[in-house]
Amino acid sequence: MRTVEKALKLLDFFTDKVVEIGLSDLARLSGIDKATVLRMLNDMAESGLVEQNPESKRWRLGAGVLRLARLREATQPVNRVLMPILERLAEQTGETAHVSLVSGRDLANIGVVESNRANRVHIEPGLTLPLHATASGLAFTAFTRPERRERVLARKLTPITGTTPITRESLAGLVTLAQQRGYSCADQTYEAEVHGLAVPLFGPDGFSCGALAVAIPTSRVTDSYQRGILAALAPAARDATLGLGGRIPPHHIVAL
Amino acid sequence: MRTVEKALKLLDFFTDKVVEIGLSDLARLSGIDKATVLRMLNDMAESGLVEQNPESKRWRLGAGVLRLARLREATQPVNRVLMPILERLAEQTGETAHVSLVSGRDLANIGVVESNRANRVHIEPGLTLPLHATASGLAFTAFTRPERRERVLARKLTPITGTTPITRESLAGLVTLAQQRGYSCADQTYEAEVHGLAVPLFGPDGFSCGALAVAIPTSRVTDSYQRGILAALAPAARDATLGLGGRIPPHHIVAL
DNA sequence: AAACAACGGTGTAAATAATGAACCGACAAG
DNA sequence: CTTGTCGGTTCATTATTTACACCGTTGTTT
Structure with missing residues (x-):
């Protein structure tokens, strides 16, 4: 495998729960030799991607990622555009919204605004969403370039909950449905008791570049409740796409 | 040179002015072969660190950096803590503040709040500050671990303006002065017409982990004006250090 | 206190993965 | 039509990465 790829994969072991990892732990987690991991960490530390806690000797994400994020934000003001939309969406729906x-x-996952109800869905910031097991992933896949969609369908699908689609056919069905309806549903395919609704965001090329989603506790899900959510979600996604300089393709219509 | 290091160095060619770079350009800029650069870019794209504009085929920073930044922010709420301090500092001093x-x-550089005066200093977001040529760098170097300070002093110092310190002796002098005064000055050492004042931020280990700085047009700089800036800067830096969970060492006193 | 295990980190020979020159088709300008 | 440049691919050579063993230290267990 390519060295750079392996090195960057190390970053995926950091989550909002596991913020610092020791050398040996990281070697075990990744299955890579200790010496190799150390060299990679040192290389990444040069660029500020990771840094070492001088006391615990353990490693964590570095300040360099903040710098890079600021740089990207300066050119493509994603946060500035999306966060207000997200906040309004969460307020309107009373549910947790994420983009x-x-x-x-x-x-x-680059933005989350949680609902302020007691019973709400919590979503980890900085999470990586699998395409086949989340409403966001389905909405994205439905409207991405055909080549990419084909690659996604050809993947080995890992089950996450009991209802995660694991065959190519079941996934293709959900994707086709999302294409027809303009939005996607994911009923407990990623986490139990969580129902997701998502609408794709489009880039300047008219293909999806992301998704705007609302996560609902299954206990609250009814048909009419979903319709209400969609009524807020659809225009929010349109605003988000336009705010990012994207172009909504004519064939994308959210069937309310 | 190590491959991972080389690959990550590619990221440094992206600035807030140069947001997209083509393959051949990047190869020329970095002095690395085209084929190698392409492989590195593809590897980094796997992790979302960069992405390719499907139309122009050129490369830019990817959404993955936003994800990583959110992750780091979730554990160490740098922005949340520092931005309000920065805004207050910019307001109090009427000058551009950055951290x-x-x-x-x-x-x-992970945060900037510009002064709202007409004549003000502009600082690029996501800039990398050389340690020897900026007030922030001097303040940091003065209070970092001795080993690191030694390594900085041993560097080959690149001149940036006419007054950038380029000998070990001149830099050591500025650092010592910063140690004595608890703050640092940089008179047009990075950009002409810009005067910098900086106070170090401290980590939990009692050594510097960054700096809080104010950038002033030289035309406004007088002794009493600087004292006024410092009177706002010193407590702001203390708040920032404490807000980040750092420990101010007893020997650090800002001589007003 | 002794023994032990696990830690971060270092050196080395062996092997794998990175490298770069040549090349390709596409496109644009002259 | 020729020329130059673009993004991207190929493949033999080689230099870099790799993994094993080892070191000193720390902290836990017996």
Whole structure:
């Protein structure tokens, strides 16, 4: 495997729960030799991608990622555009709203606004969303370039909950449905008790570049409740696409 | 040179002015073969660090950096803590304030709030600050671990303006002065007509982990004006250090 | 206190993965 | 039509990465 790829994969072991990892742990987690991991970490530390806690000697994400994020934000003001939309959406729906953008072979969650109800869905910031198991992933896949969609369908699908689609046929069915309806549903395919609704975001090329989604506790889900959510979600997604400089293709209509 | 290091160095060619770079350009800029650069870019794209504009075929920073930044922010709420302090500082001083954190061998600018005066200093977001040529760098170097300080002093110092310190002796003098005064000055060492004042931020280990700085047009600089800036800067830096969970060492006193 | 295990980190010979020159088709300008 | 440049591919050579063993230290267990 390519060295750079392996090195960057190390970053995926950091989550909002596991913020610092020791050398040996990281070697075990990744299955890579300790010496190799150390060299990679040192290389990434040069660029500020990771840094070492001088006391615990453990490693964590570095300040360099903040710098890079600021740089990207300066050119494509994603946060500035999307966060207000997200906040309004969460307020209107009373449910947790989140937005994700394509990043490598999956979707990267880049913004979350939680509902302020007691019973609400919590979504980890910085989560990577699998394309086949989330409403966001389905909405994205439905409207991405055909080549990419084909690659997604050809993947080995890992089950996450009991209702995660694991055959090519079941996934293709959900994707086709999303194409027809203009939005996607994911009923407990990623986490139990969580129902997702998502609408794709489009880039300047008219293909999807991400998704805007609302996550609902299954206990609250009814047909009419979903319609209400969609009535807020659809225009929010349109605003988001336009705010990012994207172009909504004529064949995308959210069937309310 | 190590491959991972080389690959990540590619990211440094993206600035807030140069947001998209073509393959051949990037190969020329970095002095690395086209084929190698392409492989590195593809590897980094897997992790979402970069992405390719499907129309122009050129490359830019990817959404993955936003994800990583959110992750780091979730654990160490740098922005949340520092931005209000920065805004207050900019308001109090009427000058552009910025904050930077150690990132690899240099400082990464992670926040800027510009003054609202007509004549003000503009600072690019996501800039990398050289340690020897900026007030922030001097303040950081003065209070970092001795080993690191030694390495900085041993560097080959690149001149940026006419007054950038380029000998070990001149830099050591500025650093010592910063140690004595608890703050640092940089008179047009990075950009002409810009005067910098900086106070270090401290980590939990009692050594500097970054700097809080104010950038002033030289035309406004007088002794009493500087004292006024420092009177706002010193407590702001203290708040920032404490807000980040750092510990101010007893020997650090800002001599007003 | 002794023994032990696990930690971060270092050196080395062996092998794998990175490298770069040549090449390709596409496109644009002259 | 020729020329130059673009993004991208190929493949033999080679230089870099790799993994094993080892080191000193730390902290836990017996």
